Amino acid sequence: MIKTYAEINKKIESGKAVVLTAEEVIDYVDKRGLEAAAKEVDVVTTATFGPMCSSGCFLNFGHSTPKMRISEAWINDVSAYCGVAAVDVYMGATQLRHNDPANMYHPGEFRYGGGHVIEDLVAGKKLQLFGLSYGTDDYPRREIRTLFDIHDLNQAIMVNPRNCYQNYNVAINASDKRIYTYLGILKARMRNMTYCSAGQLSPLLNDPFYETIGVGTSIWLAGARGMVYAQGTQHSSLVERGDNGVPVEGSGTLALTANMKEMLPEFVRGTSFKGYGVSLALGVGIPIPILNPEILRRTTVRDREIIACVIDYSVDYPEKTGKILARYNYEQLRSGEVDLNGKKVPVTSLSSYNKALKICELLKAEIKAGSFLLSEPSQRLPLNQGMKPLNITGPVR
Amino acid sequence: MITKKIYLYFPKSETEKPIVYRLVKEFDLIVNIFRAKVTPEEEGYLSLEVTGTEENIDRAFAFLGGFDVVIQAGNKSVRWDEGRCAQCGACVVHCPTGALSIVDRATRTIAFCEDNCVECLACVAACPFGACSSAF
Structure with a gap:
């Protein structure tokens, strides 16, 4: 039995598509059996909501009178990259605000940065642009200071080089003092652990070999219709996998884009990690077409079948020793407490299962209503690709 | 005896007055301070729990009302x-x-x-x- 994208889209358009969330599909297949369910189910919705560095956006301001070729720009005092074109800039999610003391008084607070600028833009708030230029014959203006909001921009396109990490580390701190990381605050002597994955709801954990999610896949990015435009940076598919093919560490990634003018503020949120920096939390929903029973079987993956590795972020992570302290499945992690060497250790998440579940439902509703069609990828993501380290090779004379 | 949580804001004019002392002395209240920040000549914040008879607590609130203090009962800071x-x-x-x-x-x-x-x-x-x- 093989369904095609065209057949599934036809059913979606006629409002007859059977759509389940990645959570619902587990029990459904248990009850109906794989073969029968594969005939019935057309789409499974997957989602994730969590901090995703390697996000940002291209903004086009339009031209002032007289014209200006902006060479340096700050939005709400956060620097944007201007080496693109006269009035095109790129705002990165992890950019700090000008004069932020960072970790000079450790741990820094990092209350506002690129991620918050992006949040404020989507929320429709007025922001301040300050720009400088050296002036040219055709672009004589040398300074600009003005208020704007997202409606004043010609384009506000989110372009995220790396989102939707397929699985990730669980962080712990074995040292004698508290550490501050992008996975949150880790208490000394292994007194807490944090993880960041939507587990059984997460897109690439439901399609571990990238059979349906590829370059060109239509996605739901914070409520806007977006797409996967490339493999994500650090995409590394050649990793250790469980018997079910699901990676046990960070592996595949996706590069995503969508129009920010169509986004919902609830799913675009600047984040501040004490002692680390700023980032952006994003909601992503990806539909998986049930083309055959094998694809369906992979979407029935449960939290208890997805394994993650505990890494010591005080030494082993920064020094890349490769040491793994323990392995747990997401059912254990999500329970809020795990047993490590006979000691109970509390576990919390940076990724919001609650919001991911909500996104699965929102995307399901759009597909059922016939307003979200699936698209066949034009390219598959690389399957046998590793990740290179950065070797320091000394100065060039 | 009842317990109430209150959060007080003292403007500059009231920061020099020993208000908590009088809550204890005159209204027989048991005071448990969670957090306080009082900068003389500027302003102050005080978050506390008071335990006493209902009547005394009502009288204490009336007493606080006599000052230029903002009282937020139950609302923590x-x-x-x-x-x-x-x-x-x-x-x-x-x-x-x-x-x-x-x-x-x-x-x-x-x-x-x-x-x-x-x-x-x-x-x-x-x-x-x-x-x-x-x-x-």
Whole structure:
């Protein structure tokens, strides 16, 4: 039995598509059996909501009178990259605000940065642009200071080089003092652990070999219709996998884009990690077409079948020793407490299962209503690709 | 005997007055201060719990009303903004009293129980989304 994208889209358009969330599909297949369910189910919705560095956006301001070729720009005092074109800039999610003391008084607070600028833009708030230029014959203006909001921009396109990490580390701190990381605050002597994955709801954990999610896949990015435009940076598919093919560490990634003018503020949120920096939390929903029973079987993956590795972020992570302290499945992690060497250790998440579940439902509703069609990828993501380290090779004379 | 939580704001004109002393001395109240920040000649904030008879507490509130003090009964100076909370749960392990907790395991819904909060502010540092904040 093989369904095609065209057949599934036809059913979606006629409002007859059977759509389940990645959570619902587990029990459904248990009850109906794989073969029968594969005939019935057309789409499974997957989602994730969590901090995703390697996000940002291209903004086009339009031209002032007289014209200006902006060479340096700050939005709400956060620097944007201007080496693109006269009035095109790129705002990165992890950019700090000008004069932020960072970790000079450790741990820094990092209350506002690129991620918050992006949040404020989507929320429709007025922001301040300050720009400088050296002036040219055709672009004589040398300074600009003005208020704007997202409606004043010609384009506000989110372009995220790396989102939707397929699985990730669980962080712990074995040292004698508290550490501050992008996975949150880790208490000394292994007194807490944090993880960041939507587990059984997460897109690439439901399609571990990238059979349906590829370059060109239509996605739901914070409520806007977006797409996967490339493999994500650090995409590394050649990793250790469980018997079910699901990676046990960070592996595949996706590069995503969508129009920010169509986004919902609830799913675009600047984040501040004490002692680390700023980032952006994003909601992503990806539909998986049930083309055959094998694809369906992979979407029935449960939290208890997805394994993650505990890494010591005080030494082993920064020094890349490769040491793994323990392995747990997401059912254990999500329970809020795990047993490590006979000691109970509390576990919390940076990724919001609650919001991911909500996104699965929102995307399901759009597909059922016939307003979200699936698209066949034009390219598959690389399957046998590793990740290179950065070797320091000394100065060039 | 009843216990009430109050949060007081003292403008510049009232910061030199020994108000808590008089709550104890004249109204026979047991005072448990969570947090205080008083800068002479500027302003002050005080978050506390008072225990006493209902009558004495009412009289004490009337007494406080005689000053230029803003009284917010029951409203602690630590706020959890439900709208800003992304329900990730990063705060839960840092909250020593369980005031912030997961109330629904299936959907991972977080809730804040004000009565259990001792205003240690650990959540303010732990929350990446800025959902927890302090009035001072």
